[in-house]
Amino acid sequence: xxxxxxxxxxxxxxxxxxxxxxxxxxxxxxxxxxxxxxxxxxxxxxxxxxxxxxxxxxxxxxxxxxxxxxxxxxxxxxxxxxxxxxxxxxxxxxxxxxxxxxxxxxxxxxxxxxxxxxxxxxxxxxxxxxxxxxxxxxxxxxxxxxxxxxxxxxxxxxxxxxxxxxxxxxxxxxxxxxxxxxxxxxxxxxxxxxxxxxxxxxxxxxxxxxxxxxxxxxxxxxxxxxxxxxxxxxxxxxxxxxxxxxxxxxxxxxxxxxxxxxxxxxxxxxxxxxxxxxxxxxxxxxxxxxxxxxxxxxxxxxxxxxxxxxxxxxxxxxxxxxxxxxxxxxxxxxxxxxxxxxxx
Numbered sequence: 001x002x003x004x005x006x007x008x009x010x011x012x013x014x015x016x017x018x019x020x021x022x023x024x025x026x027x028x029x030x031x032x033x034x035x036x037x038x039x040x041x042x043x044x045x046x047x048x049x050x051x052x053x054x055x056x057x058x059x060x061x062x063x064x065x066x067x068x069x070x071x072x073x074x075x076x077x078x079x080x081x082x083x084x085x086x087x088x089x090x091x092x093x094x095x096x097x098x099x100x101x102x103x104x105x106x107x108x109x110x111x112x113x114x115x116x117x118x119x120x121x122x123x124x125x126x127x128x129x130x131x132x133x134x135x136x137x138x139x140x141x142x143x144x145x146x147x148x149x150x151x152x153x154x155x156x157x158x159x160x161x162x163x164x165x166x167x168x169x170x171x172x173x174x175x176x177x178x179x180x181x182x183x184x185x186x187x188x189x190x191x192x193x194x195x196x197x198x199x200x201x202x203x204x205x206x207x208x209x210x211x212x213x214x215x216x217x218x219x220x221x222x223x224x225x226x227x228x229x230x231x232x233x234x235x236x237x238x239x240x241x242x243x244x245x246x247x248x249x250x251x252x253x254x255x256x257x258x259x260x261x262x263x264x265x266x267x268x269x270x271x272x273x274x275x276x277x278x279x280x281x282x283x284x285x286x287x288x289x290x291x292x293x294x295x296x297x298x299x300x301x302x303x304x305x306x307x308x309x310x311x312x313x314x315x316x317x318x319x320x321x322x323x324x325x326x327x328x329x330x331x332x333x334x335x336x337x338x339x340x341x342x343x344x
Contacts, residue, residue: 002056003231003259007214007238009153009182010241011128012084012110014042014238018255020159021185021218021242022048022088024115024120025300028075028290030282031273032082034275035245042238044085048115048129049075051091051100058103076107077289086155090118092127092138094145105150106264111182112150116158116172117237119191128213130191133162136171143179150285157185157240158220163192170210177211185240195243204234216240224251224258231246249275269309273336276305280329298328310339 006015020027020035022045032044057073078085088102089112091097101112116139118129125131132139147154156176161167169186176184186207188199199219208215214237217230222244230239244251250267257264267275279301281296290297299319306312315335322328 004227004237007183009111009155009214012153012182014084016042016252016256017238019043019185019216020045020245020252021240022046022115023242024048024118025245025292026246027310028297029077029079029082030279030286030297031246031249031291031301032085033079033282034249034279035252036082038253040254040256041082041119041221043111044082044084045113046078046087047075048088048090048118050098051089051093053088054100054103055096062281063132074289074291076104078109078111083264084110086113086153088113088115088157089146090115090123090128092132092142094138094141097142098145098149101146101149101154105152111150111153111155112146113185114146114154114156116156117187119159119194130159130162132260133158133168133172133191134166136168136175139172140175140179141317143176143181147180153182155183155185157216159187159189159191160200161190163190166190166204169207173207173211173213173215177213181213183214183216183237184211188217188219201230201233203275204230204236208235208237213236216243224255224264227255228258247307269336269339272305272309273340276302276332276336280325280332284325295322295325295328298325302328302332311335324340 006013007017020041024047027047027175030269076087089100097176100287104112110152116132123129156338158172160169165338173184186204188201188203204217216232217236218237218240221227221230221239221241229238254264280298283297302319303316306315319328
């Protein structure tokens with residue numbers, strides 16, 4: 001299958017040309033390391049992180065008002081085996097975003113990504129995320145400020161537009177290219193759509209025709225077959241995968257298998273059981289490096305990971321009632337041991 005095997009954001013090589021999308025509440029250091037360890041993912045990204053929050057935490061640290069870096073720096077925590085890794089920022093103040101970008105570069109990230117795509121109301125209300133798609137001059141000002149502040153590769157991710165009457169993705173792409181960004185990623189939905197309906201891959205193809213910098217396609221890639229179809233349909237330089245990776249962290253490896261052989265391995269229930277046990281062990285080990293309490297993260301991951309598992313609804317119902325990490329672990333172990341015993 002003729003699909004790109006690598007792409008470049010400036011001097012940064014991304015190989016394979018398939019990346020993990022930034023996802024709030026999902027792409028923390030533990031999840032990213034799982035993705036990296038399974039193979040097949042060329043670039044991973046942090047959760048989107050507030051530029052104001054980064055500077056506030058930095059100021060508290062420098063003035064000795066905190067003994068350790070707070071929540072915003074937990075978002076930015078990463079291990080050496082996560083490279084190449086990009087940090088995604090959001091905000092609407094060009095100066096503050098530029099200053100936050102310098103902090104990110106100093107922290108050792110390989111690239112910076114700017115969020116113009118988040119459709120969540122509380123983010124849009126503050127003129128962040130996809131809310132900025134209604135103010136192209138401000139987008140240019142933001143990109144210019146960040147571009148001038150750092151030397152590492154800089155990209156941005158956005159949606160097709162505010163709604164069907166305000167499609168601006170090609171214009172945003174041209175602004176990014178003009179300012180000197182090394183790449184862009186397009187989710188083929190408008191802000192009004194949220195995650196409903198279907199992603200319009202035609203706009204990804206049009207954006208690719210509009211700019212000369214690399215274009216990543218994003219939206220409705222739930223299988224290796226979808227990934228290949230997106231490459232073929234849009235002629236994009238790379239594919240970015242989000243929600244599918246939460247329920248199937250193997251998808252990146254499966255894509256590489258599919259591209260090379262036309263087939264791919266499906267994880268067994270025993271594989272899923274081992275995966276979730278390993279994930280829980282890392283959560284406990286890295287608890288102080290994460291945002292939020294780990295009981296919630298254990299529940300969240302078990303819910304994602306049991307989708308498609310036989311009798312998975314039983315597990316989801318049981319863990320919903322749990323109050324401690326030990327209770328969650330116990331329910332997961334009992335569930336899978338019963339499942340595996342019945343299958344034996």
